[in-house]
Amino acid sequence: MESKRPPPSALVDSYVVPGDIILDLSEMTNQTIKIGAGLRQDCDTIQATSAGMLRLSKPNKYWVESSHKSYIPSVEDTVLGVVVDIKPDVGTLVYARVVKANSIMNPELSCMDAMGKSTEFTDLKGGYMFDTSTGLSRMLLSSPTCPVLEALGKKLSFEIAVGMNGRVWVNAPSPSNVILVSNAIIKSESLSAIQQKVMVENLLQRVS
Amino acid sequence: MVETGRADGRNPNQLRPFSCTRNPLNRAHGSARWSQGDTVVLAAVYGPKPGTRKGENPEKASIEVVWKPKTGQIGRQEKEYEMTLKRTLQNICLLTVHPNTTTSIVLQVVNDDGSVSFHHIIAPLQLTSFVSAAVAISCGVMENGAVILDTSKAEEQQQLKSFAHLVFPNSCKSVVGLKEPKQKDEQVERGLITSITHGVMSEDDYFNCIERGLAASSRISEFMRNTMQKDASEAA
Numbered sequence: 182m183e184s185k186r187p188p189p190s191a192l193v194d195s196y197v198v199p200g201d202i203i204l205d206l207s208e209m210t211n212q213t214i215k216i217g218a219g220l221r222q223d224c225d226t227i228q229a230t231s232a233g234m235l236r237l238s239k240p241n242k243y244w245v246e247s248s249h250k251s252y253i254p255s256v257e258d259t260v261l262g263v264v265v266d267i268k269p270d271v272g273t274l275v276y277a278r279v280v281k282a283n284s285i286m287n288p289e290l291s292c293m294d295a296m297g298k299s300t301e302f303t304d305l306k307g308g309y310m311f312d313t314s315t316g317l318s319r320m321l322l323s324s325p326t327c328p329v330l331e332a333l334g335k336k337l338s339f340e341i342a343v344g345m346n347g348r349v350w351v352n353a354p355s356p357s358n359v360i361l362v363s364n365a366i367i368k369s370e371s372l373s374a375i376q377q378k379v380m381v382e383n384l385l386q387r388v389s
Numbered sequence: 390m391v392e393t394g395r396a397d398g399r400n401p402n403q404l405r406p407f408s409c410t411r412n413p414l415n416r417a418h419g420s421a422r423w424s425q426g427d428t429v430v431l432a433a434v435y436g437p438k439p440g441t442r443k444g445e446n447p448e449k450a451s452i453e454v455v456w457k458p459k460t461g462q463i464g465r466q467e468k469e470y471e472m473t474l475k476r477t478l479q480n481i482c483l484l485t486v487h488p489n490t491t492t493s494i495v496l497q498v499v500n501d502d503g504s505v506s507f508h509h510i511i512a513p514l515q516l517t518s519f520v521s522a523a524v525a526i527s528c529g530v531m532e533n534g535a536v537i538l539d540t541s542k543a544e545e546q547q548q549l550k551s552f553a554h555l556v557f558p559n560s561c562k563s564v565v566g567l568k569e570p571k572q573k574d575e576q577v578e579r580g581l582i583t584s585i586t587h588g589v590m591s592e593d594d595y596f597n598c599i600e601r602g603l604a605a606s607s608r609i610s611e612f613m614r615n616t617m618q619k620d621a622s623e624a625a
Contacts, residue, residue, distance in 0.1 A: 196618040200559055232617055250418040284487050
């Protein structure tokens with residue numbers, strides 16, 4: 182089809198606030214741009230609707246990376262939910278996948294993946310769940326493993342489930358380990374990689 | 390000779406030093422503490438939460454504002470502030486992005502030294518995903534006709550003939566502007582979102598206030614953008 186690539190927006194990888202104009206579409210002909218979270222088309226321009234960093238994934242997908250405490254469901258996200266309507270299991274914590282999500286209806290979750298297998302989508306027994314921001318969840322799920330989890334994993338044994346909705350579940354053989362891991366994760370949100378490692382080392386020294 | 394001797398020695402166009410603390414409250418989805426001189430206000434945002442209250446249009450997001458004064462009971466003045474804020478926000482937010490949700494905003498006046506209307510709403514609202522920001526300035530007209538910005542309580546109560554609280558849209562970055570050379574004063578459309586006046590002022594004075602306010606608002610916009618950027622780059 183068209184061989185000419187659209188020039189990337191000048192604001193890519195910089196901080197944008199709601200109202201900033203990212204792209205002017207009147208300059209482009211016959212080109213497809215995909216817009217993701219935090220962006221909206223307004224006549225001939227693409228504008229940001231959230232505050233965050235503008236990201237571009239070649240060739241033409243744009244989105245705004247931002248971190249909130251309240252989660253907006255989107256399809257194919259894996260989240261931690263609490264059952265509210267199935268009688269015997271009300272109150273169970275479940276690791277599930279978002280199947281349907283739009284602004285009109287309540288989101289629909291499923292414990293099976295697209296193929297029909299339900300290996301990793303189970304209910305989580307024991308342990309402790311806490312709420313953080315969506316940005317921290319993304320950091321915990323990033324690969325390579327984020328520094329705080331790597332540092333904790335070297336000395337302690339624990340299991341962890343991270344939901345894209347900001348919820349994190351931690352389980353470990355002893356309650357003090359659960360508390361240590363949870364606190365380390367909560368504190369690591371605004372720290373750089375090196376600061377995270379140092380913080381974890383300090384915590385572990387104080388305990389052992 | 391026109392002398393505008395302001396009590397604290399500021400010149401007419403000078404704003405009081407302002408500062409902002411982001412997310413001082415843990416439980417709120419977003420919060421900010423804004424201080425301008427001695428006026429300090431704390432704001433907290435919760436939402437969007439599913440469901441609208443009775444009587445609100447379910448096809449749009451609804452906004453609920455609670456204003457708490459520093460002392461005294463909640464009376465007519467507070468209800469008026471709540472209503473003005475709600476209307477301003479309804480005009481600057483894209484309400485159709487999240488229909489059938491409620492966003493609650495709670496404002497606590499920590500100290501009132503004039504210009505307590507809207508300055509504080511800006512920062513926490515950036516955190517909710519459907520807001521385009523705005524900036525508020527208050528301007529006053531003195532006895533001798535001079536216009537001053539960012540009025541303090543003493544000025545509002547004693548010296549001014551009349552004053553106005555104005556809300557302007559944020560100044561935005563735009564890719565469009567980078568390509569064409571800008572005309573000297575032209576910016577992406579600036580207009581007036583909200584205007585509340587007290588007292589009597591002439592038309593000329595009013596337009597004068599608006600012009601001065603517009604010029605000063607870009608400074609506050611810059612500050613807000615820098616604050617949020619600092620937060621984001623620390624977390625990244």
